[in-house]
Amino acid sequence: MKRPDIKRIFVSGPYTSGDVAVNVKNAIDAASKLMDAGYAVYLPHLSHFWHLVSPRPYQDWLKLDLEWLKLCDAIVRLDGQSPGADGEVNFAKENGKPVYTLKELL
Numbered sequence: 001m002k003r004p005d006i007k008r009i010f011v012s013g014p015y016t017s018g019d020v021a022v023n024v025k026n027a028i029d030a031a032s033k034l035m036d037a038g039y040a041v042y043l044p045h046l047s048h049f050w051h052l053v054s055p056r057p058y059q060d061w062l063k064l065d066l067e068w069l070k071l072c073d074a075i076v077r078l079d080g081q082s083p084g085a086d087g088e089v090n091f092a093k094e095n096g097k098p099v100y101t102l103k104e105l106l
Contacts, residue, residue, distance in 0.1 A: 006073045006098070009039045009105070010065075012085040013078025015048070016058075023080070024048050030078055030102050037106055042068045066091055074098045076105060 011031050014023045027045035034041045044065040051061065062084060069075065075092040077085060077099055089099050 006105075007040055008042065008072040008074075009034055010042045010069045010072040010075045010088070010092070011044070011078065012075050012082075012088040012092075013045070014080035014082040015045055015084060017081045017083075020048065027078060030076065033102065033106055034076065039105070042072055044068070062087070069097070070095065072097065074100055074105075076100050076102055078102065 011027055011034070013027050013030070015027075017023070024045045027043055031041045031043040044061070047061050047064070065088060069088060069091060074097055075089060077089050079101075092099055
């Protein structure tokens with residue numbers, strides 16, 4: 001069930017752990033479901049395509065993600081091992097942002 005007080009959602013999940021292409025597809029699928037439910041979604045996995053054209057160090061992408069996370073109302077943590085996503089969740093909690101699973105918002 002959609003939570004009306006939450007509009008901007010940051011999607012956090014595996015990227016480098018396992019198959020990157022599968023992880024990006026899974027994140028896009030989740031973001032599409034959230035968008036269909038009426039949320040404005042920030043999907044850091046899309047930087048994958050930017051990185052293909054103009055590579056940057058991994059830490060640059062994490063820094064960019066945290067800047068966008070500051071503006072989001074909540075974070076959705078996708079299943080799977082991911083030190084980067086775990087760091088994003090910790091950052092969200094430290095900044096008073098709720099953390100949800102995909103099922104909790106759909």
